[in-house]
Amino acid sequence: MELRNRLIHALVAVGLVFVCLFPFASDLYAILAHPLLAVLPKGGQMIATDVTTPFFVPMKVAMMASLMIALPYVLYQIWAFIAPGLYAHEKRLIAPLVVASTVLFLCGMAFAYFLVFPIVFGFVTSVAPHGVAVMTDINKYLDFVLTLFVAFGITFEVPVAVVVLVRMGFVSVEKLREIRPYMIVGAFVIGAIFTPPDVVSQVMLAVPLWLLYELGILVAAMMVKNAAAAKDEADYQPLSDEEMERELDAVEAEKKNG
Numbered sequence: 470m471e472l473r474n475r476l477i478h479a480l481v482a483v484g485l486v487f488v489c490l491f492p493f494a495s496d497l498y499a500i501l502a503h504p505l506l507a508v509l510p511k512g513g514q515m516i517a518t519d520v521t522t523p524f525f526v527p528m529k530v531a532m533m534a535s536l537m538i539a540l541p542y543v544l545y546q547i548w549a550f551i552a553p554g555l556y557a558h559e560k561r562l563i564a565p566l567v568v569a570s571t572v573l574f575l576c577g578m579a580f581a582y583f584l585v586f587p588i589v590f591g592f593v594t595s596v597a598p599h600g601v602a603v604m605t606d607i608n609k610y611l612d613f614v615l616t617l618f619v620a621f622g623i624t625f626e627v628p629v630a631v632v633v634l635v636r637m638g639f640v641s642v643e644k645l646r647e648i649r650p651y652m653i654v655g656a657f658v659i660g661a662i663f664t665p666p667d668v669v670s671q672v673m674l675a676v677p678l679w680l681l682y683e684l685g686i687l688v689a690a691m692m693v694k695n696a697a698a699a700k701d702e703a704d705y706q707p708l709s710d711e712e713m714e715r716e717l718d719a720v721e722a723e724k725k726n727g
Contacts, residue, residue: 475549475550476546479547483532483536483539483543484535486538486539490535491531493531494527498527498607498611501614504582504586504587505590505610508591509594509603510602510603513594513602515606516607517608518606522606523607526608526611530611540571541571544571566629566633570626573626574625575622576625577621577622577623577626578621578622580621580625580677581617581618581620581621584673585617588667588670589617589664589670592669616663617663620663620664620674621674624677624678624681625677625681627678627684628681630685631682631685631686631689632688635692636692642689649682652679652682653679656676656678657671657672659678660672660673660675
């Protein structure tokens with residue numbers, strides 16, 4: 470019943486936001502399509518090839534926007550459900566990770582929208598053969614931008630993944646530094662797979678992936694250092710007055726016997 474109540478609260482929150490955004494669904498899609506529309510030749514436009522596409526595609530965009538706006542409350546409901554089953558040290562670890570992963574994912578989406586999309590769409594429209602009108606279907610455009618949103622959002626989660634792996638003991642900071650060259654090559658391979666075939670967009674995915682990997686190593690190293698310092702402090706137990714007197718007596722006895 471607790472899980473059901475939490476799910477209902479989360480769905481109601483998303484639904485209420487969706488109701489508020491429903492009248493602006495077309496405007497939201499226009500905002501999403503702006504990076505492509507801005508680089509289309511004069512008179513260029515997007516098209517809808519299915520009968521119901523002009524209605525359902527803006528609704529999908531409104532629903533995704535509703536989920537993003539209600540995401541803090543949804544995450545709170547998830548946290549409220551699992552928190553009673555966690556130890557105190559697990560609560561201290563999970564709460565910052567949830568907040569950091571959410572912020573980083575949104576930063577990845579913003580990076581894709583404001584920096585990557587203009588370059589990618591500018592490249593695509595510039596290489597179109599002479600006499601070919603670039604008119605993208607709105608549903609296929611939505612699928613394409615969602616793919617890039619997810620790719621860049623997951624890319625920006627690399628620091629969180631690195632910290633979790635080190636914290637759980639699956640890998641050490643030294644090992645992460647050792648495999649750095651392989652990570653750099655892998656970043657460019659991932660950039661080549663998830664971006665259009667132009668060098669600029671590949672680099673714009675690969676370089677942040679590499680830099681975020683380095684950031685994750687730095688954060689993980691700091692956490693390991695702080696954990697070791699805390700353990701040393703916990704292991705140190707000051708002697709009581711009686712124990713101190715016994716130690717002094719033992720030293721005096723050794724001096725006399727020596």
